[in-house]
Amino acid sequence: MTNVEQRTSSASVLLVDDTPANLLVLNAVLKPLGARLVEAKSGTEALEAIRREPFAVVLLDVQMPDMDGFEVARRLRQMEHGREMPILFLTAIHRDEVYARRGYATGAADYITKPFDADVLRARVKAFVDLFQQREEVRQAQVALRTRERDEAVRRLVAFERIATAALDAEDLGVLLKQLLDIFLGAADAADSAMVLLREGDELKAHAVVGLNEEVDERFSVRIGEGIAGQIAASRQPVEIVDASKSPDVGSHWLRARGTRGLYGVPLLYDGEMVGVAHIGSTRASRFSDAEKRLFTAMAERAAWAVARHVKRSRLHDVLSKAPALICIVGGPDLRYEFANPAYRALFGGRELLGTKLADTGVDREIIDKLRHVLRTGETVASNETAITADWRGDGERETRFFSFTMQPMRGRGDESVLLFANDVTAHVRARRELEAHQAERAQVLERERIARAEAEMASRAKDQFLATVSHELRTPLNAILGWAVLARPQAPPQLDRALAVIERNARAQARIIDDVLDISRIVSGKFRLDIGPTNLTEVIQSAVESVRPAAEARGVELSITIGEVGRMLGDSERLQQIVWNLLSNGIKFTPKGGKVALEAASAGPNVVIRVRDDGQGIDPAFLPHLFEAFRQADGSTTRRHGGLGLGLAIVKQLVQAHGGTIEAASEGNGKGATFIVELPSRSIPTGSGADGGHDRAPESAAISTENVRLEGLRVLVVDDEEDARMLLKRVLEDRGAVVSLAASSEQALDDLPQFRPDVLVSDIGMPGTDGYSLIRSVRALPSEKGGRTPAIALTAYARVEDSQRAFAAGFQRHVPKPVDFGRLVSLIANLCGIPLG
Incomplete structure (x- = not known):
């Protein structure tokens, strides 16, 4: 606690307000003064407190429910302790001159509107606290001192009051500082010169000088740490020098030349920050009285507050001026510009706006109404991305732009203004x-x-x-x-x-x-899939050859087959057979009677090469580049000699590429035959390995002959809605020794199953009512003793891959497409029933 705060600790301040929150704020603002703060929540409580003791100052709310502030002030003036007691009115009522005159008529020292400036209010109260202390000193002096000393004390009291009521918000800081120095010297006993130096970086520069104008230029400066003023700034402690003109500590020639005897200086401190130095000199006395030092210290404190306020304003002005946001202040009944930062002026084409009415810029009436609402109610208004139309460039052209802004009321300076903070968000x-x-x-x-x-x-x-x-x-x-x-x-x-x-x-x-x-x-729809596994390529080729041999014999075409050591590979056996079958069939179809089709297969490094040559009609060189295109045929006329859709070779190419291989075609021209060369990566695998436990996969129509396979005594239930299909299967299976029962529908099959108890169920898929999928699901739902685990073959004209997958998912063990390969069907039935083949 400072000496001043210690000195004022005996003074009391009465706070009168019916709102607890306001009392809490006042306590927080005034607590640093060190004065005793007494609260009263009504006019009655306030008057009762004043009857008990005197107060340095009363802070009185105007609007209270049982007795307003004006009535409290009137009654207070009738009390012994209240006749001279200072009153500061605090009110949220719009500062109308009628209310202000009424307040001053009751003897108020000041009339302050809410929200108030905390610094100003604290300064006002401190001044009255100091004045109260001085009056106490005067009262004591009146008892102990002579009349002359009393008169001097009264003179100092007047100076104190003038210092306390000096306008802190004066625009010109130099004028205010000089006014404070003049007030002090007018009440001083010995001092006849004074100076205030303010800090600028590491220097102190003179800002107000009285009594030294001839000797000291107002632009005088000294570095901190040098000279008397610099030492005071560095130490932040008061310094007094007796017989200054003779002291070795005083090096200033103008002080010596003037004959200065007494010298006293104090630092200007605010919130712990050193903002300057003030010192006084006397040519009449070597020392200053304690009362004169106290008066000078009060003046210095007031000066420090004023300097700090000015610095804050300067900093705020710099911030507002340099801020990229749009900032302006408008006020008065006409909403005239009081401030506009460069960014805001740039929005209006760089025009000077100070003193201009906001309405003269063509701003929307809605915005003007919002500003008036803020002035009238004190409420803060905020808005995001609001469209505002105005004459931004001053050329008469109105344009709509978008802004996010806040309108904040500014009160407490005797007038009302609005701070507008905005961002241009048009882009x-x-x-x-x-x-x-x-x-x-x-x-x-x-x-x-x-x-x-x-x-x-x-x-x-x-x-x-x-x-x-x-x-x-x-x-x-x-x-x-x-x-x-x-x-x-x-x-x-x-x-x-x-x-x-x-x-x-x-x-x-x-x-x-x-x-x-x-x-x-x-292939076109991207649904083509391969069933890859270990495959015996020799058996694949042989199966394809056996499939086309009847056609070759019927046309009188010789087949020449040479298969080398091609080994086994990973591939889809059925699709590989389809490749070979297509190439052989194509050669047979285009080779005349007596011609020859030759197939050669052999390993060539990491690949297997299959060559199919014929001596048939050959390929036109112009058509050769289009040979593997779908739906393209060398002869597409209605008189062409060979049938087909032109899909075979296109499919072959896709199948070869799907296996990672290549296919090429060559021909020397019409009548000179053609050669097709297929290269497939062998992807050879060790003996005994593979996804199927090491067993080679070959087409089910291949290798093993089923001509001698018998189904003696096997009970087969055939289900098909087509009578021709049922009778055909009955004939085929009975010729092999099977006992066949026929059902024309799924319902009939379910009825026959428990009585007939078949060894194998052969069912069509596409049937009216309940199809084959539903039938097999119903069968699989039965207990095993009633036929639920009967092996089943789907025999269907639905031959797509997805159809076979769906059949397996439903519960069938095999899927055989129509037209039926009877040898394959017999071998599948035998396999399901455990009958050995071959």
Whole structure:
């Protein structure tokens, strides 16, 4: 605690307010003074406290419920302790002159509106606390001192009061400091000169001088630590020098030349910060009285407050001026500009705005109404991204821009103003709106794409379903045609056998075309899959050769097959057989009677090379680049000699590439035959390894002959809604010794199953009512003693990969597409029942 605070600790201050929160704020603001703070929550409490003791000053709220502040002040003046007691009115009421005059009429020392400036209020109160202490000293002096001393004390009291009421918010700091020095010297006993030096960096510069104008230029400066003023600044302690003109500590020639005898200086401190130094001199006396030092110290404290306030304002002004935000202050009934920082002026084309009415800039009426609302109510108004239209450039053209702003009331200086703090967010708003418009447009595009994709997916599903249906509808009659033709040929006479052979050959060609259409559809839609595993390539090639040999013999074409050590490889055996079958079939088809088709297969380093050569009609060089394109044929006219859809070679290329290989075609031209070369990576695997436990995978139609396989006594339940298909299967299976029971529907099959107790169930998939999938699920739901674990084969015209996967998932062990390969069917039934083959 400072000496001044210790000196004022005996004084009391009365705080009168009916709002506890306001009393709490006043306590916080005035506590640093060290005075005793007494609270009263009503006028009655306040008057009761004044009856008990005197107060240095009363801070009195105007608006209170039982007795307002004016009535309290009137009654206070009628009390013994209250006649001369200083009153500071505090009110939130708009500072109207009527209220102010009424307050001063009651004897108020000041009339302060809320919200108040804490520094100013604290300074006002401290002045009255000091004045109260001085009056106490005077009262004591009146008893102990002579009349002259009393008069001097009264003179100092007047100076104290003038110092206390000096306007802290004066715009010109130099004028205020000189006014304080004049007041002090007018009441001083010995002092006849005074100076205030303010800190600027590491120097002290004179800002106010009285009595030394001839000797000292007001631009005089001294470094901190040098000279008397510099030593006071460095030590932050008062310094007094007696007989200064003779003291070795005084090196200033102008002090010696003036004959200065007494010298006393104090640092100007505010919140622990040294802001300057003030010192006085006397040519009349070597020492200053304690009363004169106290008066000078009070003046220095007042000067320090004024300097600190000025520094704060200067710093605030610098911040506001350099801030990138838009800042202005408008006030008065016309809302004239009181301040506008460079950024704000730049918004208005750099125009000078001070003193200009806000309305003269063409700002929207809505904004002006908001500012008036802030002035009237004291409320803070904030807004984000508000559109404001004004004549920004001053050329008469109004433009709309967007701002986020805060309007803050400024009160307590005897007038009302509004601080406007804003950011121009026009670019941000416009960019966001463009982005939102772009996003909305993009969302529409995405929605259209989603709809188009959904429609495309629906069309793809419809196409897949259509192809499955076409396959089913074509394979079902082909199954009967091909099956009965195969069965009839062994018993047919030669002439009929030739006719049946034609039927069989064309039925198989038709089935091949259906397979090609389904394959190319899978390839185009990206649904084509390989079933990769260890494969015996020799058996694959042999199976393909045996499949095409009847066709070669029928056309009178010689087949020459040479298979070297090709070993085993990883691949899809059925698809590899399809590659070889297509190339051989293609060579046979384009080779005339008496011609030759040769196949050679051999290892070549890490690859297996398969060559198929024919001496047939050859390939036109112009068509050679398009040979592997789907639906392309060298002769597409209605008079072409060879049938087909032009899909075979396109499918072969896809199958070869899917295995990681390549295919090439060569021909010397029409009538000179053609050569196809397939290279496949061998991906050789050690003997005994592989996904299937080391067993090579070969096509199910390959290698092992099923001509001698018998199904003696096996009970087979055949389910098919087509009578031709049922009778065909009954004939085939009974010829092999099986006992066959026929069911025309899933419902009939479920009825027959417990009684017949088949060893194998052979069921069609596509049946009206309950299809084959539902049938097998119902069977698998039965207990084993009622046939729930009966082996089952799906025999269906639905021949897609997904159809076989669905059949396995439903509960079938095997899937056989129509037209049925009866040898394969017999071998599958035998395998499921544990009958050895071969």
